[in-house]
Amino acid sequence: MAMTYDGDGSRIVAKQAMAAEMLDAETELGLARAWRDTGDEAALHRLVNAYMRLAVSMASKYRRYGAPMPDLIQEAGVGLMKAAEKFDPDRGVRFSTYAVWWIKASIQDYVMRNWSMVRTGSTSSQKALFFNLRRVRAKFEREAGAVGEEIRGQELREKIAIEVGVPLRDVEMMDARLAGSDFSLNAQQAGEEGREWVETLEDSTPQAEETVSRDQDLGRARTWLRDALETLNQRERMIIVERQLKDTPRTLESLGNELGLSKERIRQLEAQALKKLRRELEQTTGNAAAMLAIA
CATH class of the missing domain: 1.10.10.10 (Winged helix-like DNA-binding domain superfamily/Winged helix DNA-binding domain)
Incomplete structure (x- = not known):
């Protein structure tokens, strides 16, 4: 059940995902058991399709790393499939909760592999640093600014290393690799009249159920x-x-x-x-x- 997207395929997939059925807990449980116990591919297909909206929503959150949206959706789909293959319906946990971590891991691994400057770094600490460096830096800069001070350079990198719990040399290396590689979500899309990338983000607000x-x-x-x-x-x-x-x-x-x-x-x-x-x-x-x- 490989999923590939090209051109505007990601938009088509997103629309299809949003139109997919919403599974109640009982139906979801029955589908998961049918796949686990009898290898029912129709049940697997229905389960995965129902949660593709979750995969698309999570993929959209990683656009700021510069990866093509079709590729992000494909990797999110890979994570969703892995979750379906490994999910144990008798653990008493909803599939959506379990799938989130597999989808996130798949997307993050792809971003790490394909970042224009980052060609190494797959340990949990390096991954944590990659996805948290800017947030932690911004936090220290805000705190310093609140008391009328400025923090930068080596002092800032040392504080980041302590906060994230990684060696200083890792922070220095990652900081250099990430420098200047982001783009603004307020940038206009090519071929779209005045439409910014931020306008295409999915509403990930959870429903009551x-x-x-x-x-x-x-x-x-x-x-x-x-x-x-x-x-x-x-x-x-x-x-x-x-x-x-x-x-x-x-x-x-x-x-x-x-x-x-x-x-x-x-x-x-x-x-x-x-x-x-x-x-x-x-x-x-x-x-x-x-x-x-x-x-």
């Missing part, structure tokens, strides 16, 4: 994560909570000062704890580690 399903799934995910955290020792649990589960994550430096350890040791303990979490979640819930976006 999607919101309820998402909240239920998130409740289960929190339970799984809470149980997995109990397998960590007190220090590991503290580091994960402070670094991964807070709205404003603690820096490696601040945790190191509190625990009397170096930043590098905190980084090692964090990686060790994440590995334990992944193992526990995989044993308990199959692919839940991917669904919960444990870095």
Whole structure:
């Protein structure tokens, strides 16, 4: 069931996706089981088509990286297919919640492979840096501006490295690779009279049914994560909570000062704890580690 798009094909796919049926939980469950248990390709086709709108919506969010929209949609479709192949309907999670992480991973891998300047960097930390560098930089610049100061150059890169939890050399390399490679969403499209790229973005606001399903799934995910955290020792649990589960994550430096350890040791303990979490979640819930976006 390979999907290819060329020219205006992405618009056609988007229109078809928006017109596809909306599946209720019972129908979705029946289709997923039919595909898993009997290899029913008609059920798979119906399940994937119903959630292609989700794939198209997520693909549109990565236009700012300069990748062609047809390619982004195709990669989103690949992620959707992978999700359908690996989905276990008996886990009690809606397919849309599970599929989000496979779609996102597929798109991000494509962007990383094809970015005009980035030809290397596929580890989780490099991927996190690639997709968060501009956001973290903007945050520090806003904070400095709020007190009438200016932050730039090496000082800014050092703060970014600590915030994201990666070596300074990675920040320097990625910063150089990303320099000047973005384009504005307010730029006008070729052949479109006064139409800006931003006008083509899909409305990804969840509907009422999607919101309820998402909240239920998130409740289960929190339970799984809470149980997995109990397998960590007190220090590991503290580091994960402070670094991964807070709205404003603690820096490696601040945790190191509190625990009397170096930043590098905190980084090692964090990686060790994440590995334990992944193992526990995989044993308990199959692919839940991917669904919960444990870095």
